[in-house]
Amino acid sequence: MPTETTKHVLPSSRRRACFRRKGSEDGAIAVMTPFILIVMFAMFGMALDLSRSYNRKAELQIAADTTALAAAAALDGTPAGIDRAVTAAQSAAGYATFAYDTQNVTWSEAALKFGTSADGGPDSWLDATAAKAKASQIFFTRIDTSALVPNPGKIQNIFIPVVSPDLAQTTVASTAVAGRDSLNALPLAICANSTTPAAARSSGELVEYGFRRGVSYDLMHLNPGGRSPENFLVNPIAPPGTVGTPMKNRLDVVGPFVCTGKMAIPTLQGGDITIEPGFPIESLYVQLNSRFGSVAPCTSSTAPADPVVKNFDLANASWMKFKPDNISANALAAPDPLLTVAEKPSGAAATSYGILWTYAKAVPYSAYVANGGVEPPIGYSTYNDTDWGLLYNPGLPQPQSYMSTPYQAAGGSATYRRSRNTRVLHVPLLHCPINAGTGAVVGIAKFFMMIPASPSALYAEFAGMDTESALGGNVRLYR
Template identity: 45%
Template structure:
C-alpha cells in the first residue's frame, strides 16, 4: 500500500469573485439623456413657438377681417347711384377704418383709398377702383363695395415669427389680410307695377304739376287704370327675385314666394338696373290683399309685426266717415272712373275742357290726405325735387284745380294741414309703427306691356302712392304723392363674403 504524499503541491483553489458595482450606476444614462434633452427642448420650444405664432397670425387675420367688414358695410350704405354717393362712401370708409385696431388693439389703421373698389354686383369681375375719378355715369350702377386690407401698408398684415427662428427655412414674418364685399340686399319697391298714364315725366295742367299723368293729392284705384284700353285695368306682378335686365321665370302661382315681398314692400334686388324688370300681367290682389294690409296692423301669414311693422298711423280715411272737415261727403274712395279716348282713367285726369259740366263736386273723392297738389313753376328738367318738396296750393284753390270745384271746407272747420299726421290712430298692442309704411313705391311702366307670361317691361319711374284705406280683393285706393328716386329706396345692406 502506497502512502499518499501529503507534500504534493496542488494549485490553490480558485476563488469565486463577483463584479464590483459602480458607485454611480446612472452616470452613463445621464450622459445619454443629456445628449437627448437638447433637441427635445428645441422641439418643445418650437411647438410652443408655433402655437403662439399661429395664434398671432389667426388673431391678426380676424382683426383685419373685422376691419374689412365694417369698412365695406359703412361704404356700401352710402352708395346711392350718384357721384356724390361714391364720395360719401369713400369718406365713410375712411371714418370706419379710423376706428379699427389691430395687433391686439395696439395699433390703428392707416387708411388708403386703394383698398376700396366698387361694383355692380357681389360677383362683379370688373371692380372700379376708388382711386382717381369714377367715369361719368358709372356711379349709377355701383351699389357694392369691396375692401381688401392687403392693399393697405404691408405692416398691417405682417406678423413676426421670431419664436419660430429655431426652425430652418422659416420666414421672418407671415402676411395676412381681410377681404369683404358689402352691398344692397333689397330695394324698397313694391312687387306691384302699373302703367304710367303718360310717358311725359312732367307736364302742366294750368299751374299744376302732373307727373307721368298723375296728379298729386288725387286718390286712384290702382287696379282700375289703363292708358291704352278702357276694357280693364292694367296691373302687373313684379318678379321680386329676377335680376334686372334678364327675363325671370313665371311665379304668378307661387304665392309662397310672392307674399313675403308684399308684406315688406320690397324686392330682393339691389337695384332696378336700367329699368328692365320681369313682370306678369294681372297682379294677384285677391290672394295677397291681406298681406298689403299689414301696413294697417292686421296680420296674415307670413306677415308679422317684426318683419312688416304697421304704419305709425293706421287710421283708414274712408270717404264717408273720416272727412268731417268737408262740406259735401265724396261719393267714392277715389275720383270717379271714366273711359275716354280708349283710356281707363278718372274724372280728375280729364283735360279741363273735357270735364262734363254735369260733374258734381262729390266725384273727386278724398283730396290731400297725404300730399298736396304741386306747382309746375317749381319743376326743372333734369333737376331733382328739393328735399322740402315743390310749392303747393291751398284749399282755396280747389275751385280752380278741380273744376267744377270739389267739396269745400265746412264752415267753421279747419282743413288739417296734413290729415295723415294731424288726425292719427296709432297701432294697438304696443307695436311700434314705422312712418310712411302705407306708402307703396310702385314701378310706373312704359305701356302697353304684354299680359301673357313673364315679359320684360321698361320702368319709367317709381310712383309714391299712399294707401288711404286697407286694400280689398279688388281695389287698392291710394293717393299719388309724387315720384321716388331709386337711390332713396335702398333696402338692407349686408355682407356677401
C-alpha cells in the first residue's frame, strides 16, 4: 500500500512576512555599511597620525640621548670643557634625523643646558655662558628638542583634523639628561700636610699641599696636626653636600670601589664629603693589592693589574747608594706631628728618606709657576739626578746608577698610560682638622704604590696632584 507524504505549506500570509523580514535586514546592512567603512577609515587614519607622532618622539629621543651623551663626555671641569661640550653636541645633532630619516635636525644651542647634578642642582639648568662661571662643578647636560629651531617635533596631521580642526597639528618633544656617574678616585682620604697648594723650598723644589714629589709615605701613618694617625673612609656613593650613611659596617659595598679605584659620585667638589675616621685597611688591603696581580676578591675585568707588578725589594736595594731604613721616609719623633724627615730634614741621615724617585722626580717650583699651576700632559720639567745633593742636603741620599725611574711603563722617559697605571692611587686630600662625619677636599693627590699593602701599612710615593677634569669618570644617561 503506497505511503502518503504529508507536505506542510506555510500559509501565504506567513510566507510574505518572512520575505519582508529578510528584505528589511538586507536593506539595513546596506545602509549601515558606508557608515561602518567611514568609521573604520577614520580610526585607521587616526591610528596613522598617532603612529607618526609616536615615531617622531622616538626619533627625537634618540637624537636627544646621543647629543646629551656626546656633550657630557666632553665636560672636564673647565670653561674650555663647556665649549667642547657645545661643539660635541652640535656635531652629534648633525647626524640626527627625523620624519622617517628624510630630514635632518637643525642645531640650536638653546637646546643644551648644563647642571651640577642630574636634576640641575640648586641653580637649575644653565646655558653655556653661565655654566662657565662654575665649570669646576658642571658635569651634567640636558637636551630639550622643543628648543630646536625650527622645532622638529611639529607634525601636520592628515586624518585627525576631520574630527576637529584644532587637531591639525601635534607637537611632541624629547628630553635627555646625561652626566658622570663616577669619579676615578679611591674611597680613602688623608689630611693634606699643608693647606698651601704650592710652595717652594729653599732649594727651589716644588712642594704641593706639604708633599714632596719622589718621596714615599706610609699613608696610614700621617697626621700634620698630631701624633695619632689620621686617615678616613669616604662614603663612595654619597655626593658632596649630602649626609651619607656609615659604611664601615658595609665593607661588602665599599670593597668593589677600592678594587676599581672609583667612587659612584661625579665630583668631590661642591660641598663636604661624608667620611669616617680610620680607613679599615686591615679589611681592605687585599682589594688594594689587586693592582699587583692578586685579583681575588676583585675581578680582573674591573680591577686589572698594573703592567708592572714588581715590588721594590728593600732587602736587596740597588737603586739607592745608601740602603734606606724603610720603604718610606722616617717619621719625625715626638713632640713633632706625624710628618716625615722629608718635610723637616734638620739632622736627617742619608738613610732616613726612604726610597726616592722610583716613579716621580722632584719638580722645580719655577716649572709650576711657568705653567700657571696646571701640569701639562707631558708633566712639568724635572730635576736631574745630579741635583740630589741640592734637594736632600749635601752628603745625604744619592742614586746608585741613575738612568730612568724604575717603574715607568717602557723605561727611559716613557710615561704610563693613565688607563692602565693602576698602581697610582688617586687619594682625596682633606682640610684638617675634621668636623665629625664630614670633610672638605682641597685636592686629589697621586700616590704610586711601592709594594703591596699590608693590614697596617700602605706605602706609596707622592707623584703630584691631579684634577677631576683629568681623572674623569663614566658617563651615562640619567633620564
